[in-house]
Amino acid sequence: MQQKIIVPIKKEVRDKIIEICNKFNNSPGELINVLHQTQGFLGYLPAEAQELIAEQLHVSTATVYGVVSFYSFFTMNPKGKYPVSVCLGTACYVRGAEKILDAFQKELGIKPGETDKDGLFSLTSLRCVGACGLAPVALVGDKVYGRLAPADIKGIVKEYREA
Numbered sequence: 779m780q781q782k783i784i785v786p787i788k789k790e791v792r793d794k795i796i797e798i799c800n801k802f803n804n805s806p807g808e809l810i811n812v813l814h815q816t817q818g819f820l821g822y823l824p825a826e827a828q829e830l831i832a833e834q835l836h837v838s839t840a841t842v843y844g845v846v847s848f849y850s851f852f853t854m855n856p857k858g859k860y861p862v863s864v865c866l867g868t869a870c871y872v873r874g875a876e877k878i879l880d881a882f883q884k885e886l887g888i889k890p891g892e893t894d895k896d897g898l899f900s901l902t903s904l905r906c907v908g909a910c911g912l913a914p915v916a917l918v919g920d921k922v923y924g925r926l927a928p929a930d931i932k933g934i935v936k937e938y939r940e941a
Contacts, residue, residue, distance in 0.1 A: 787826045794819055795827055799834035806837045809845055813852060822853045850904065858893045858900035860938045862886070863917040867906035874927075875914040879903060881931035882916070898939065 787795070798815045802808035812831055817823050823846050832839040846852045864870075864879040879901075883889055886899050893900040909915045912924025916934075923934060 787830065791820070791827075792830060795830050796834060799831060804834050804836070806835045809835060809837065809842065810849075813842070813846060817852060822856045824854065855891065855900075856893055856897070859898050860918050861900045861902065863902045863904050863907075865905070865907045865909075865913070865915045865917075866903045867910070867913075869910035869913040870907075870915055873913040877928045878914050878916055878926050878931065881928035882935075885931050885935045899935070 795816055798819070799812055801815075802812050809831070812835065813823060816827055816831065820827060828842045828846060829839050832842045835842075846854060862882055864875060864882060866875050866879070870878075879890070882901055886894050886901055888894050888899070888901050890901050890903050907915050907917060907922065909922055909924055912922070914926050915922060915924045916926055917923070918934065918938060923930070
């Protein structure tokens with residue numbers, strides 16, 4: 779079994795997380811808001827940040843972890859500069875979303891939940907974007923790409939690599 783190495787949080791990061799907690803009066807009822815702003819600042823929620831938030835809000839680390847792991851919006855892994863999310867909801871799935879996900883995996887060289895070695899792209903799947911009429915759909919950041927075919931993926935990735 780591989781042992782996890784905990785890296786201490788840098789002082790400026792620690793101070794910013796404490797500032798975020800203070801902004802919400804260190805109230806346990808504001809945990810989701812604190813997590814949301816902390817993830818906005820860091821890009822993800824590493825264990826060390828979760829432990830500091832638990833300490834500041836006077837809740838258990840298990841409580842913080844439970845919220846982070848329950849809500850799909852939160853991530854404990856760093857995301858790439860361009861997060862790619864492929865919809866696997868019913869409409870997208872029946873119109874070939876698995877092939878779109880496979881094409882992204884092949885083009886990026888990563889699996890869902892991973893970030894590429896350059897830190898440019900991370901890949902995830904989600905259940906519904908709410909753009910069923912455009913199925914199959916993928917998001918790159920906040921931009922929606924609809925009516926996708928596997929052949930489209932290479933061009934989409936190229937667009938972001940050249941940006």
